[in-house]
Amino acid sequence: MNFTEPDHIRQLRDTLERFVEKEMPRAAAAQWDKNNHFPRDVFDKLAGLGVLGLTVPEEYGGAGRDILATMVVIEELSRRSLAVSVPYIMGACYAGMNIVECATEEQRQALLPKVADGTLIFAYGLTEPDAGADLASVKTRAERVGDTVRINGAKRFCSGAAISDYIYALVRSGPEGERHKNLSMVMIPSTAKGVLITPIEGMGMKGAATTDVSFDDVEVPFANVIGGEGGWNKGWPMLVGPGLDVEKLEVAAIGVGIARAALDDAWAYAFERRQFGKRIASYQSIQHKLADMKTQLHAARLVLYHAAWLANEHQPCQVETSMAKLFATEVCKAVALECQTIFGAYGYVKDFDAERYVRDALLMPIIGGSSAVQRNNIFKGTLARA
Ligand SMILES: Cc1cc2nc3c(=O)[nH]c(=O)nc-3n(C[C@H](O)[C@H](O)[C@H](O)COP(=O)(O)OP(=O)(O)OC[C@H]3O[C@@H](n4cnc5c(N)ncnc54)[C@H](O)[C@@H]3O)c2cc1C
Structure with missing residues (x-):
């Protein structure tokens, strides 16, 4: 087993980290949230990186199908703002994946180049x-x-x-x-x-x-x-085909991104905030919260990227993608709520991002098939394999 991220994935993460810092500053992300605004200009710049084409084969103008890389983009963007990561999914996944998997050759030729250049998004x-x-x-x-x-x-x-x-x-x-x-x-x-x-x-x-x-x-x-x-x-087989596996992973990747952001912020805050003459990070109760969340997040990332790897390899992954969706989104919710407690009163007000992470995190176990539905899938899918 090799858990090292391949070079092209590491480079992609670096590129995305730089993009997020430059084009999606915290203050802007807070404004997009406040105004319910889609920053089209930022999305267009993102498209300029070629990442919308990560679900599109090269012959249609894409970068070639790479589910792992697609999840990395979703995770990195979601660390800062869903106002960019969700439209990314609407392009690369809702449009890209479905057209590749289910459309006619004529539809692919007409539509996929537009997915790859960021000019076609589906709701x-x-x-x-x-x-x-x-x-x-x-x-x-x-x-x-x-x-x-x-x-x-x-x-x-x-x-x-x-x-x-x-x-x-x-x-x-x-x-x-x-x-x-x-x-x-x-x-x-x-x-x-x-x-x-x-x-x-x-x-x-x-x-x-x-x-x-x-x-x-x-x-x-x-x-x-x-x-x-x-x-x-013939719409039903299209809906429950390989696209559904990737859809579960998309939400799991958003969840991992939000949880990482929440934990990073809480960790930093624990070393800044002083009470009773000490940094709150010096209290064991805070240290244990941070340690537990780091462990949960690590496990969520492993389950996500293992399932993404299976999907990338075209291996059966209905159970694994459901486990990833269930686990990563429940971890996201738990971590966001726990981070809010580390911020205390400041986790409840708009001056910090902690309250936004909670609002966004609460949605993740609901959309893309609720946690109960994923549990059904895991149970039935496991029986079917036996
Ligand atoms: C902000 C937001 C954005 C959304 N975006 C989209 C979107 O872009 N496109 C889209 O099509 N939908 C979207 N949805 C809808 C979302 O996917 C659905 O809300 C979700 O599929 C659940 O449907 P429901 O809320 O009607 O719950 P219901 O299906 O009514 O379920 C209610 C409760 O019963 C449980 N339940 C239902 N059936 C079972 C079962 N068989 N076994 C066990 N428990 C069960 C559920 O887990 C849930 O707890 C969005 C929802 C929200 C809130």
Whole structure:
């Protein structure tokens, strides 16, 4: 076993660390959070590094599929701001991974160069008011009318819809009866006639604001159905295919990034803050909190990068990606909350980033399949392998 990061990954981390320090200063990240702002200019500079192409094969203008490297980018960006890391995922993963895995050759040729240069990002339109964990029960309807598809319905918690080029929507394209056999994935331009986007006020993950989206007789060309003719009514296998494994890893990587930032800040604060004439870091209770969090974070990184390595090697990884998602996001939440206690009252006010880490961290065990859903996957997946 070799746990050393390969040279290209180490170099990528160094590049990202420098990028974050230069282009994403703490004060700016705090403003993006406060104003729920997507810094498009910073995203464009990020695209200039070529990292949006880490999910895109070279023949389509990308850097070649590298899941480990993609997770490193997400982790490093998430240490500073989800207002950049989530749009990165919307480009490299939501658009890139899905087009590579599920689109027709014509769609790949037309769309993947735009993923690689950062000019194409998708918002995920999966969840609906009555469809959360049970996504196969979505009701948004898609009806084929000649060379077009007409869409009616509503999506909930569609994050980043207002900054996206397309809403990548799970729609019911056939009769209600067979839950999994009549679903399709359609790219709906977020500016199309009949699309209404309404912000939802959430606690965290600012920048890629989450929204309600309604579709009122929205018409898109049939060419926008992912997979074309072959993809009509074949949306479910697309949703639960290899892209889902990577989606779990994306959230795990955000979690590791937030937890690292929280622990770094708490560690530094413990050596600055003095009470009773001593640095609080000299108290054993604080030392033990820091030691426990460092250990949890180390374990979360190992489980994340082991699962990412399996995914990169195209090995079966449904159980491992669920374990990574479950463990890393629960660690993220626990670490963010514990770091807040080290900051004491200052962990509760906006002058420090500790309170933002908590708001962002609380979301991670919910999105991309809740912790309960991951536990279901781990149990069922393990039985299936036995
Ligand atoms: C800020 C934010 C951003 C989001 N962004 C997006 C997005 O971009 N695109 C998108 O499509 N969705 C998005 N979501 C939706 C998110 O993915 C869903 O909230 C999540 O899938 C859970 O659905 P639900 O909240 O409706 O919970 P429900 O499915 O109603 O579940 C409620 C509770 O029951 C538990 N539960 C449900 N089913 C089971 C089961 N079978 N076994 C055990 N426990 C179960 C859950 O774990 C949870 O604790 C976002 C949500 C938020 C809050």
